[in-house]
Amino acid sequence: MKTIDMAVDLKGLTLENPIMAASGTFGFGREYGEYVDLNTLGGIMVKGLTLEERKGNPVPRVAETPMGMLNSVGLQNPGVEAFIQEELPYLSQFNTRVIANINGNTIEEYCRIAERLSDTGVDALELNISCPNVKEGGVAFGRDPEMVYKVTKSVREHTNKYLIVKLSPNVRDIREVARAAEEGRADCLSLINTLIGMAIDIEQQKPILARGIGGLSGPVVKPVALRMVYETAQTVSIPIIGMGGISNPNDAIEFLLAGASAIAVGTANFINPFVTAEIYEGIRAYLERKGYTSVKDIIGKLKF
Numbered sequence: 057m058k059t060i061d062m063a064v065d066l067k068g069l070t071l072e073n074p075i076m077a078a079s080g081t082f083g084f085g086r087e088y089g090e091y092v093d094l095n096t097l098g099g100i101m102v103k104g105l106t107l108e109e110r111k112g113n114p115v116p117r118v119a120e121t122p123m124g125m126l127n128s129v130g131l132q133n134p135g136v137e138a139f140i141q142e143e144l145p146y147l148s149q150f151n152t153r154v155i156a157n158i159n160g161n162t163i164e165e166y167c168r169i170a171e172r173l174s175d176t177g178v179d180a181l182e183l184n185i186s187c188p189n190v191k192e193g194g195v196a197f198g199r200d201p202e203m204v205y206k207v208t209k210s211v212r213e214h215t216n217k218y219l220i221v222k223l224s225p226n227v228r229d230i231r232e233v234a235r236a237a238e239e240g241r242a243d244c245l246s247l248i249n250t251l252i253g254m255a256i257d258i259e260q261q262k263p264i265l266a267r268g269i270g271g272l273s274g275p276v277v278k279p280v281a282l283r284m285v286y287e288t289a290q291t292v293s294i295p296i297i298g299m300g301g302i303s304n305p306n307d308a309i310e311f312l313l314a315g316a317s318a319i320a321v322g323t324a325n326f327i328n329p330f331v332t333a334e335i336y337e338g339i340r341a342y343l344e345r346k347g348y349t350s351v352k353d354i355i356g357k358l359k360f
């Protein structure tokens with residue numbers, strides 16, 4: 057077997073390999089520790105954190121759809137302090153990057169969480185300005201380029217940590233919000249978060265999710281996500297972490313070719329907890345078959 061360099065450089069954050077676990081689908085790593093050697097992941101984007109503990113939305117809050125799922129979990133989490141005390145020490149044992157996904161109702165809240173995490177061992181912050189499942193904040197920030205700029209710039213001023221801004225697909229033009237985050241001095245962009253969707257129980261004539269609407273994810277969103285990653289890569293010069301429906305090595309390779317420097321796997325973890333390891337092996341085999349010596353050689357190399 058040839059040696060293949062799987063490391064990637066996100067201009068300020070290096071990863072041993074480009075495969076990450078997407079926020080909200082991998083908990084704080086513990087749940088998957090039994091199935092996956094966490095050292096083999098490039099990074100773990102932890103469940104969305106808020107300043108205070110959140111119980112999340114009422115149930116039912118997940119529903120299966122053809123080729124995907126809807127969720128309205130609503131950022132259930134123990135709060136940033138409990139994360140630092142109880143979860144971070146566990147995650148820090150592994151040779152993987154720990155990315156804290158942060159959420160606020162106001163710019164000030166985002167800044168306070170960022171500040172609190174700044175002198176901890178987390179490797180990066182991922183600003184979730186795109187959650188469709190909270191009443192205030194969340195996607196409201198992610199929709200408006202001016203707000204994206206403001207929240208990014210403010211958080212940037214409160215932390216020296218590597219700053220990833222997670223974009224919402226529920227926008228008029230992904231390029232506008234991508235540009236706004238870059239201008240606000242994000243180090244990196246991650247996309248996409250979930251698309252807003254709905255499902256109805258026709259017998260009860262009621263929405264399946266207690267909150268009515270939720271975020272659509274899984275293979276069904278992949279073509280949309282890929283198109284958005286491609287458009288974003290054509291627009292900004294900061295690195296991109298691509299996600300949305302990645303379920304196998306081929307999906308991951310598509311995102312790398314489209315311009316993502318790394319990828320994250322979300323919903324597919326629920327179906328197959330070994331999927332990240334399979335994607336690693338599949339990318340390696342592809343590179344070897346094609347005669348490449350480094351995964352970096354295929355990033356953004358789509359021929360058009």
Ligand SMILES: Cc1cc2nc3c(=O)[nH]c(=O)nc-3n(C[C@H](O)[C@H](O)[C@H](O)COP(=O)(O)O)c2cc1C
Binds near residue numbers: 250
């Ligand atoms: C159950 C569930 C919970 C999620 N929670 C979060 C979250 O807390 N923060 C966040 O930024 N994204 C969250 N997401 C979005 C994912 O990280 C990812 O962006 C999205 O699901 C698309 O990727 P996928 O199709 O591979 O799942 C969540 C997704 C799901 C399915």
